[in-house]
Amino acid sequence: MKLVVSALSAGYGNSRVVHDITLMVGPGEIVALLGANGAGKTTILRALSGIIPRAGSIRLDDREMIDVSARDIVRAGVVHVPQGRGTFGGLTVGENLSATQTGSVVREAELRDKVCRLFPILRERWTQPAGELSGGEQQMLAVARALMLEPRILMLDEPSLGLAPLIRIELFETIRAIAADGIGVLLIEQNADLSLKIASQALLLSHGRVVASGRPDEIAGSGIIEEAYLNHA
Ligand code: ATP
Numbered sequence: 001m002k003l004v005v006s007a008l009s010a011g012y013g014n015s016r017v018v019h020d021i022t023l024m025v026g027p028g029e030i031v032a033l034l035g036a037n038g039a040g041k042t043t044i045l046r047a048l049s050g051i052i053p054r055a056g057s058i059r060l061d062d063r064e065m066i067d068v069s070a071r072d073i074v075r076a077g078v079v080h081v082p083q084g085r086g087t088f089g090g091l092t093v094g095e096n097l098s099a100t101q102t103g104s105v106v107r108e109a110e111l112r113d114k115v116c117r118l119f120p121i122l123r124e125r126w127t128q129p130a131g132e133l134s135g136g137e138q139q140m141l142a143v144a145r146a147l148m149l150e151p152r153i154l155m156l157d158e159p160s161l162g163l164a165p166l167i168r169i170e171l172f173e174t175i176r177a178i179a180a181d182g183i184g185v186l187l188i189e190q191n192a193d194l195s196l197k198i199a200s201q202a203l204l205l206s207h208g209r210v211v212a213s214g215r216p217d218e219i220a221g222s223g224i225i226e227e228a229y230l231n232h233a
Pocket of ligand 1: 017037040
């Protein structure tokens with residue numbers, strides 16, 4: 001499934017925060033959204049999820065999604081893991097992974113096996129309350145919950161926030177494996193160096209607009225990233 005966004009604008013109430021956004025995420029691609037705090041990265045994911053007012057065009061293959069409800073966007077295969085995890089702390093890991101309702105017991109068991117192969121630690125923690133997991137494990141659980149919805153496009157908002165460097169690298173390796181399975185990934189990550197290592201494309205945002213886009217080797221080292229981060233301050 002291919003996500004093609006053009007002339008997207010979005011914001012809160014009457015104020016537009018992002019303008020004229022063009023981006024594309026194909027199957028198996030990792031597209032990194034870079035930019036300083038407040039540049040509009042999270043706002044783009046919220047617009048694509050259908051939870052804030054938006055205008056322009058959001059196509060999934062041949063289907064226009066700009067007026068589709070948030071619930072139907074998830075059903076169509078676009079799943080958002082917001083910043084700050086969103087797991088149920090009082091439920092066990094196993095319960096968190098059962099609370100996604102695929103509708104078929106057999107399919108659910110297959111999916112659970114699949115996510116546990118990607119995140120073996122979750123099988124070890126199966127009966128522990130999610131609230132007792134480490135930050136890295138909770139983040140893995142949040143991504144695993146999203147995978148239970150069988151996304152075709154997975155949107156991750158700073159999944160590595162607050163994680164120790166080694167855990168962060170492990171999580172990024174898993175994100176690479178998820179994409180290798182054919183899922184398109186739209187990734188927000190503060191650490192530009194790290195996300196450029198796994199991304200196939202990158203977009204640099206500044207003040208709600210895309211100021212550069214291309215392959216990581218076209219963007220890294222050109223000075224434009226540093227400039228965008230500095231100019232925002
Ligand atoms: P960060 O890394 O800090 O999350 P970001 O690039 O994701 O940065 P956004 O969160 O998209 O940036 O914020 C872009 C702009 O939108 C900021 O000026 C912010 O103040 C504004 N904004 C964000 N959330 C809201 C909201 N719920 N209501 C009104 N304005 C908001």
